[in-house]
Amino acid sequence: MTWAACACDPALSRGRRIPEPVAPTRSDFQRDRDRIVHSTAFRRLVYKTQVFLNHEGDLFRTRLTHSLEVAQLGRSIARTLRLNEDLVEAIALAHDLGHTPFGHAGQDALNACLQRHNAQSAGFEHNLQSLRVVDALEERYPAYDGLNLTFETREGILKHCSKRNARHIEAREPWGVAHRFVEQAAGPLWRQPSLEAQLANLADEIAYNAHDMDDGVRSGLLSLEQLEDVPLFSRYRRETLGVYPGLQGRRLLFETIRRMLSAQVYDVIDATRSALRTAAPADVQAVREHAALVCFSDEMALQSASLKRFLLQNLYRHPQVVQTTQAAQQVVRDLFDAYMADPAEMPQAHIDRFDGSDSARAASAKPVRVVADYIAGMTDRFAAKEHERLKGRAIFPG
Structure with a gap:
């Protein structure tokens, strides 16, 4: 496959913090993916949960199954857009390595503990923690701490970062993975990570919205009737029933979500293609200096936001x-x-x-x-x- 000019080519990678010989049979991004899959932190994801905790059932999503779903969605879109699938997969598999137990509840509690212990503390950020895992906390190699991943994979892992923490990283690694979070007085404005990182980020959103709906219904906290209030869901439920009249229960839910996911994937492909034609970035650095290019259409962005609001009000804030x-x-x-x-x-x-x-x-x-x-x-x-x-x-x- 020939990559797009603005895709990340492993042969042009900014490299690893500690130089290593190139592997004879794998690209650097494939090697990153393999190191992530074999890491201790990745194995732990099987018992780290999303919305429902480990003791509440065996079939609810975990951070591991979520990461696999994000990787699958990301690879499918990347292949069509001629982006680097291996890099998208590596970022997707690593993006939650720093999450605490008990999902966002654990993260919020740990952040509060750090702030309470020291008012000047930088607190806890799970994206920054994911970077700490791959940069320092994994202990697998004799020559260095961490996994020594490429710049491009690390850049994608650091999806969000406070300016305070970004400045600390920038001091150690000038023009590095945190540069886009630091205000610059001069020089080009580095706004975004690579297209592959942008895609992994959007695939994350698509995946968790869909599987939180599924888990919410499985748990009994959401009903199909409630989901009728969500335009994105109700549209594809009607479409499903038009093809399969009388379909009920989990088959109706699964088919509706499947069609909804497909529509979002095709929407991202079409909207991103349009954005790339307009911006015409010549290379990866031109992507970084531009506004986000991997995107939904305006209509799908509104529908996705409506779904997120519904889940916040009806699932994440459910009394149980x-x-x-x-x-x-x-x-x-x-x-x-x-x-x-x-x-x-x-x-x-x-x-x-x-x-x-x-x-x-x-x-x-x-x-x-x-x-x-x-x-x-x-x-x-x-x-x-x-x-x-x-x-x-x-x-x-x-």
Whole structure:
């Protein structure tokens, strides 16, 4: 396959922070993907949840299944747009490596703990944590900490970043992966990451909207009747019933979501092609200096936003979800306080990361950050068991 001129060519990669010989049978982006799949953090995603926690059922999405769905959607679109599929896949598989246990509830609680411990703390950002995982926290290779991924994969992983944290990264890595988040007084305005990173970001949105609807109905917290209020869903439900009159239950839900996903994929392809024709970026750097080019049409963007609002109001803020969220946040707060009060409750390998004990390694950090790293790496199950060990009570049903 011949890539588009503005796609990322692994032969023109900005490379790895620590240079390595090129692999004889794989491109650098394929090698990144393989390192991610074999990482410890990737395996943990199977027991890190999205909306519904691990104890609530075996069939709800986890961070692992979500990442696979994002990779599948991203590759399908990338192939049609002549973008680099391997890079899209690598970013998609790595984008949630830094997520805490208990989904966004755990992230919010850990961020609050860091802020409470130190008002000047940079807090917790799961995208930045994903970068920390691949840059420093994975321990697989004798020559360096982390996975030593290419610039392009790391750039895509850092989807969001506060200016404060971006400035810290920029100080260590000028014109690096955080550059687009830092205001520049002079020079070209670096607005965006690569097209492949933009695509992985949009595929993430498409995937979680669809599977949260599916999981919401499976849980009983959403009904097909409620979803009729969502224009994007109701349109394809009517279309499905026009082809399969009398279809009911899960088959109706699955077919509706399948058609909805297909429509969004084709919309992204058409809208992005149109944007690329208008902008005509000559290369990857021209993409970075332009506004976002991987996009929905205006109509689909409005419909996607309407779906997100529906899920926020009817699923994420559902009393049952809120109750579980509050319990999960209590687990994270208790774990944080316990480890800060007595670091010996953590494994010795984490204590050894405290500043001064092994300062030559990239993973060395202040105690508060080491505690945050340890908690962020936990699965739902392990966090719940640790909480029960430390507090003497189970906060979730067995």
